[in-house]
Amino acid sequence: MTIGNHELYISDIAYETFYNFSRHYGDRYLTSNVQIYNPSTSRYEYVGKTHRYFTTPKGVRIMSFGVLYDFTGNSNASKVIPAAQMVNQTWFQNALHTKEPIDMFLLIGHNPARPTDSSSTFDTIFNAIRAARPNTPVQIFGGHSHIRDFAVYDDKTTALESGRYCETLGWLSMSGLNSSTYRGCANPAGVPNPTTPAKKVNGSSTASAALTTSTTSSSLLYSRRYLDWNRLTFEYHARGSQVSTFDTARGVAVTQNITNTRHELNLTALYGCAPQTYCISCAPFLSNGSIYTVLTQALSATVINKTRATVPRLIILNTGSVRFDLVKGPFTYDDSFIVSPFTDAFQYIANVPYESAIQVLPALNAGAYEKRSLSSRDFGFSNPSLPDQDACIDPPVTASHEGVLKRSSGRIVRRQTSAVTPGYTTSDDFGTDGDDTVHSAIPHYRTPNDFQANGSFPTNGSLPARVDLVFLDFIARDVLNALRGVGANYSTADVSYYLPKTFTTNSYLPLYAQQAPDWQANVPNCPVGLGVGYNDTATN
Secondary structure, three states: OEOOHHHOOOHHHHHHHHHHHHHHHHHHOEOOOEEEEEOOOOEEEEOOEOEEEEEOOOOOEEEEEEOOOOOOOOOOOEEEOOHHHHOOOHHHHHHHOOOOOOOEEEEEOOOOOOOOOOOOOHHHHHHHHHHHOOOOOEEEEEOOOOOEEEEEEEOOEEEEEEOOOOOEEEEEEEEOOOOOOOOOOOOOOOOOOOOEOOOOOOOOOOOOOOOOOOOOOOOOEEEEEEEEOOHHHHHHHOOOOOHHHHOOHHHHHHHHHHHHHHHHOOOOOEEEEEOOOEEOOOOOOOOOOEHHHHHHHHHHHHOOOHHHOOOOEEEEEEHHHOOOOEOOEEEEHHHHHHHOOOOOEEEEEEEEEHHHHOOHHHHHHHOOOOOOOOOHHHHOOOOOOOOHHHOOOOOOOOOOOOOEOOOOOOOOOOEOEOOOEEEOOOOEOOEOOOEOEOEEEOOOOOOOOEEEEEEOOOOOOOOOOEEEEEEEHHHHHHHHHHHHHOOOOOOHHHOEEOOOOOOEOOOHHHHHHHHOHHHHOOOOOOOOOOOOOOOOOOOO
8 A cells, every 4th residue: 555645735634644544554555755754753754664575475576665746735744755866765776676586566656657647757766677677577556647547668567547536446467477486376267367468559658758668578468457346346246246145244334334424424414406417527618517507506596795795796616626526316415525525715805897807717717727735624624525536436427237248257357238338438558448347438528727607797788897706715816816917906905705714615505405496396306317428417
């Protein structure tokens, strides 16, 4: 196991990871380039172990590292050592040049698998390994970029990345490893064996990455698979599984514990019924199926300062405050966190000339994407929810479970359905056959940095002379810069909170759900849609 960036934004979480999580997992928790200040020793120490040399039960001798990408948004409690610096440190060089025999290097990290990704540092570590061990196999498991991907570095090195949000279970197998101590079966009977050498078969090349490749031929063969993370997938691949026998006593107990906790936290409280499916990117921005369409309606209806209710207002939010799709069906307290978990509050500048205010949104969308710098207030709601990278959810890509042709008896074969459903359609360095379940592609449309709603505009269609310019405190600095850019010289002294700080980005959609007639029409018996990628849009 290894560390990610979301353990490091907030010092309290970083220390929780250091004092409890890392110590529980011991030398299995690798943080090769992440240190934390230890108040007890008054010095920086590694959160986990820098590396681990171990031998598998079947005799494979492995040297492993866990490397976070060059993250810079951490609190001052921790340090992230850049990969280019890490590979020159004494401990790393000693690990590379150990006299212990190494059959394979294992690299894991919250770090994009593809070396051409601008934030990936695996190429730096790979090249350092190749400089010392030009022909030792290297296997990489990456993350962070939220995609399914498989990249070939050279004929003895591949990298697997298994999606996001627990939507995907990645599977990798390899054979042909040259080890004098391996005691396992070379080609196990009764299951498909790897058949593909580490060579790219399509145009998703790593060619622009400056990689030092091995100098000898390879006998290694690989296979990879991306499994949809749901019960049907696991039942299908489990040996001898049937629905009645798939559950275990421990699994049922865990499920019951989760269910009880959800009720204790009131996460199942129903606010309303989402009348259709709204998504972040599967429909054109501000179209009928776009989540930003319903959010602009919700903002207009709920973000109202009662003392200024008659004053026209423009309300600007960053699209990054919206973290997941909203599927037709019950909209609960839990769903409010899935859609928008952060607690950014609404600030404003009063009586801004309309001709200046209306230029702010285009200026923001022409600029850089607003990156979140987390503080403890981002987790300040009463029932904390992690941000998107840490949210372990099973998104309802499809609610249709019909058409499974057969169940396997532990064979790693591709799961087929009689009706192709919307979902992942992955292309990687091995081609397009990696998805375990065949899906039709879900469309993807770009979204801008920010979006805007308005309220209390003149009913005759005319434009107001002045407006209250309302925006999230998270983007306040960007809004002020945009105003200055159009000649309106406002400062932080002109900014105040439009609503109480307790009314946040996690508040307005639940309030709207309780008010909107179409969201209340079927409560408590909400019709449930098929999911993202289906035509679940409401007809007017």
